[in-house]
Amino acid sequence: GNSVTQMEGPVTLSEEAFLTINCTYTATGYPSLFWYVQYPGEGLQLLLKATKADDKGSNKGFEATYRKETTSFHLEKGSVQVSDSAVYFCALIVGVVQGAQKLVFGQGTRLTINP
Amino acid sequence: DGGITQSPKYLFRKEGQNVTLSCEQNLNHDAMYWYRQDPGQGLRLIYYSQIVNDFQKGDIAEGYSVSREKKESFPLTVTSAQKNPTAFYLCASSIFSSGLSEQFFGPGTRLTVL
Numbered sequence: 001g002n003s004v005t006q007m008e009g010p011v012t013l014s015e016e017a018f019l020t021i022n023c024t025y026t027a028t029g030y031p032s033l034f035w036y037v038q039y040p041g042e043g044l045q046l047l048l049k050a051t052k053a054d055d056k057g058s059n060k061g062f063e064a065t066y067r068k069e070t071t072s073f074h075l076e077k078g079s080v081q082v083s084d085s086a087v088y089f090c091a092l093i094v095g096v097v098q099g100a101q102k103l104v105f106g107q108g109t110r111l112t113i114n115p
Numbered sequence: 116d117g118g119i120t121q122s123p124k125y126l127f128r129k130e131g132q133n134v135t136l137s138c139e140q141n142l143n144h145d146a147m148y149w150y151r152q153d154p155g156q157g158l159r160l161i162y163y164s165q166i167v168n169d170f171q172k173g174d175i176a177e178g179y180s181v182s183r184e185k186k187e188s189f190p191l192t193v194t195s196a197q198k199n200p201t202a203f204y205l206c207a208s209s210i211f212s213s214g215l216s217e218q219f220f221g222p223g224t225r226l227t228v229l
Contacts, residue, residue, distance in 0.1 A: 041222075042223070043119075043222045044158075044220040046217050046218075089157060089158070091157075093215065101146070102160060103148075103158070103160070105159075107155060107156050108156075
């Protein structure tokens with residue numbers, strides 16, 4: 001089956017530190033990969049995505065590269081800010097079924113940035 | 116402004132009562148989804164609907180029901196058969212496409228069963 005595994009949180013860093021949140025996946029077929037972010041008390045927002053191997057998704061200083069050989073999609077940011085504190089979800093889609101897309105999520109990683 | 120509205124933000128119910136969570140979108144999206152979020156777990160798909168008057172079970176549909184009478188609306192009913200209904204419920208929508216399209220999420224409803 002399809003599944004996503006993220007590094008366990010919570011992760012606590014100081015402002016301007018380098019961030020890595022690991023994500024690996026298992027999928028039948030060729031998935032598209034996503035990172036979603038959830039700020040406190042809110043729904044999810046798409047942060048970035050990659051649809052094929054070696055693609056790099058980037059947004060708001062965050063990056064992730066689709067690595068087929070290691071089945072990974074690690075999230076990185078060079079210098080985090082307090083406003084980056086949130087829960088981050090790695091997710092995948094394998095195919096589209098009659099126009100609807102079934103996202104498979106990892107368990108989420110809570111990130112706290114201290115000033 | 117286009118978006119997804121979920122109401123209420125917080126909902127309390129007594130055990131054994133059915134409760135309906137509202138989800139409305141004005142994005143003109145065809146597909147809509149309901150997810151459940153529990154602490155330390157990712158989101159799990161409850162039901163999804165590609166078009167009006169049609170919907171499919173997701174991975175954890177037992178104890179839930181939905182309807183899709185209008186394109187804009189996809190209400191979720193949590194029935195008394197759901198053994199552990201206390202959770203955060205998120206609604207999402209996307210355009211109908213043979214390719215990949217982004218899912219947009221609502222702000223969620225936190226249901227607590229007392």
